[in-house]
Amino acid sequence: MMTKSKRLSWGFFVFFIPVFLWLMLLIVLPHIELLRMSFARPAYLKQPGFTLSNYIEFFKEPIYWNTFFRTAMYSITVTMIVLIIGLPVAFYITKVASFKTRGFLTILILIPFWVSELIRVYGWTIILRESGIINHFMTKYGIWKQPIEMLYNDAAMIMGLVYTSILFMVVPIIGVMDSLDNSLIEAAYDLGAKKNVIWRQIIIPHCMPGIISGCIIVFMMVLGSYLTPNLMGGKNSMWFTEQIYNQFILYRNWNMGSAFGFLLLFMSSIIIWVALKLSGQSLKEVVK
Amino acid sequence: MIRSLPNSKFYTITFNTFIVLYFVFLFAPLLITCILAFNDSMIPTLPWKGFTLDWFFGTGKKTGFFHDPLNLRAFGVSFRLAIAVSLMSTAMGTCAAFLFEQENFPLKNLMYLLMIAPIVIPGVILGISILSFTTSVADFFKNNFGIRLDFIRPSFWLVAFGQFSFISTYVAMVVSARLKKFDRTLEDAAYNLGANRFQVIWYITLKYLRPSIIGGLALSFLLSFENFNTTLFLVGAEFPLPIALFNRVRDGSTPVINAISFLLIFATSVCAMVNLILSRKKKED
Structure with missing residues (x-):
């Protein structure tokens, strides 16, 4: 027994030290520094000390908090749309498709997401824009008299966000739906249950863990996305990550940018925490 | 509803249409990006002006990816x-x-x-x-x-x-x-x-x-x-x-971005397919 514990302690430090350094130097300390900077004045002012001015500025300027709440609301909307589309897709793949096509369909839904987000969004821009594919056919066959700009508006942006995040809803739901015993559905059917009853009382309760994981991951992805809102959204539909980018890179006001970053992190943590509490799950289970 | 249960025709057709539309939605942007990489046009859009490999190998006015120092x-x-x-x-x-x-x-x-x-x-x-x-x-x-x-x-x-x-x-x-x-x-x-x-x-x-x-x-x-x-x-x-x-x-943009996209999409799809075949083989073993 003695020798075994000695072996373990040797191995322990070999694994512990690098992991500790990684988490400290690249996760913990950077976030502490971000928090510190959000409570400091810009360096060129040469006024050290604690200040709330970065946060006060956020609440004073409507464009900032408008963007903030719009981003939150749109992220929730996108998550709901993704859930509504994702559930039947996952159901089809696990329960309806024949066993042979199943593996094929699973690979098929994965392929687009192995391709960079930029390329996927770029694909949509060449379809939707004024000189794009849809307008080409619509004007060629005389359905529309002149091309319509379908890009750079909120609807296009929401569609793009749904597109880029839907896989992360479908995959966790497939995972849990797989473990749902078909005979439960058959039994309910034999007892005369209607489809919506089966969905409400059997399928959805069983899939809840997957649904919650999917919702959380999709929500985080959408909230933190930059490319899709930037390339598909309009001039007036700025995303909060773009505000952070502007503060950091355009205005070089890192303190304000840090405050924005923390507000985003804070809001997302609160929303995730509420979702976890409501569903009675832990973060550990969700990220699996 | 599921494989083993009977369904009304209307339900089956609606559901299948939905799934087909989903996959069209999923692949339309990728396919169109790939196809337009071979269009002999200065901008990545239709009409189709003929097949070309210029956006990969071209020099001069249409600089292809393999001759574009910045992208390379x-x-x-x-x-x-x-x-x-x-x-x-x-x-x-x-x-x-x-x-x-x-x-x-x-x-x-x-x-x-x-x-x-x-x-x-x-x-x-x-x-x-x-x-x-x-x-x-x-x-x-x-x-x-x-x-x-x-x-x-x-x-x-x-x-x-x-x-x-x-x-x-x-x-x-x-x-x-x-x-x-x-x-x-x-x-x-x-x-x-x-x-x-x-x-x-x-x-x-x-x-x-x-x-x-x-x-x-x-x-x-x-x-x-x-x-x-x-x-x-x-x-x-x-x-x-x-x-x-x-x-x-x-x-x-010029279609050179489509050409790069095509190469990346192609490479990842091949990887996915190899992965699929390997995992099937493993199951059979």
């Missing part, structure tokens, strides 16, 4: 970055998997939560926090000791560290999943035969983990190659491909 350089940066990041994060991810699956220590749960945090921290936040921290550290060393730490200023290596910080987590999840299923009596047997911890890990556990380590390498390579959000804040003078392409997409 960006591709090279991304490639080197992905190699560096995948090696670093696979090593770290495997370490973390061993630490959390096989060791016990105080505050293990807290540390585990910290390790999975990067999955739920937006990439933009990770980018700005690493940028502010490393800049402060570099400033501190410069002002107090006159030491220049340029590699933690926005540069190739800072991007690598930034991507490494969250990609390691994904590798750790992949390797942990397999390590969980490992039969630890195999280790005991090796100890009884006189092996030390290092030998056990090297000859037994790592051999067992090999598929997941290869999977982790592939995953981290892809994640690094296509990362945008974290990279955006840490780039220096060397632009990786997604950043270089982003600037081009915004400033108005």
Whole structure:
């Protein structure tokens, strides 16, 4: 027994030290520094000390908090749309498709997401824009008299966000739906249950863990996305990550940018925490 | 409803149509991007003006990808970055998997939560926090000791560290999943035969983990190659491909972007297919 514990302690430090350094130097300390900077004045002012001015500025300027709440609301909307589309897709793949096509369909839904987000969004821009594919056919066959700009508006942006995040809803739901015993559905059917009853009382309760994981991951992805809102959204539909980018890179006001970053992190943590509490799950289970 | 139950015709048709539409939605942008890479036109749109390979090999007015120094350089940066990041994060991810699956220590749960945090921290936040921290550290060393730490200023290596910080987590999840299923009596047997911890890990556990380590390498390579959000804040003078392409997409594009997209889509699809065939074979064995 003695020798075994000695072996373990040797191995322990070999694994512990690098992991500790990684988490400290690249996760913990950077976030502490971000928090510190959000409570400091810009360096060129040469006024050290604690200040709330970065946060006060956020609440004073409507464009900032408008963007903030719009981003939150749109992220929730996108998550709901993704859930509504994702559930039947996952159901089809696990329960309806024949066993042979199943593996094929699973690979098929994965392929687009192995391709960079930029390329996927770029694909949509060449379809939707004024000189794009849809307008080409619509004007060629005389359905529309002149091309319509379908890009750079909120609807296009929401569609793009749904597109880029839907896989992360479908995959966790497939995972849990797989473990749902078909005979439960058959039994309910034999007892005369209607489809919506089966969905409400059997399928959805069983899939809840997957649904919650999917919702959380999709929500985080959408909230933190930059490319899709930037390339598909309009001039007036700025995303909060773009505000952070502007503060950091355009205005070089890192303190304000840090405050924005923390507000985003804070809001997302609160929303995730509420979702976890409501569903009675832990973060550990969700990220699996 | 499910395979074994009868359905009305209307229901089956509606559901199948929905699924077909879903897959059209999924593949339309990729297919159109690929097709337009071969269109003999100055802008990536229809009408079809004839087949050409100029956007790959062309010189002169239509500079193809293989003669475009800017894009080639960006591709090279991304490639080197992905190699560096995948090696670093696979090593770290495997370490973390061993630490959390096989060791016990105080505050293990807290540390585990910290390790999975990067999955739920937006990439933009990770980018700005690493940028502010490393800049402060570099400033501190410069002002107090006159030491220049340029590699933690926005540069190739800072991007690598930034991507490494969250990609390691994904590798750790992949390797942990397999390590969980490992039969630890195999280790005991090796100890009884006189092996030390290092030998056990090297000859037994790592051999067992090999598929997941290869999977982790592939995953981290892809994640690094296509990362945008974290990279955006840490780039220096060397632009990786997604950043270089982003600037081009915004400033108005030529089909050379379609050509690059085609190559990337093709490469990833081939990888996916190989993966599918290999996993099928494994099941048959």
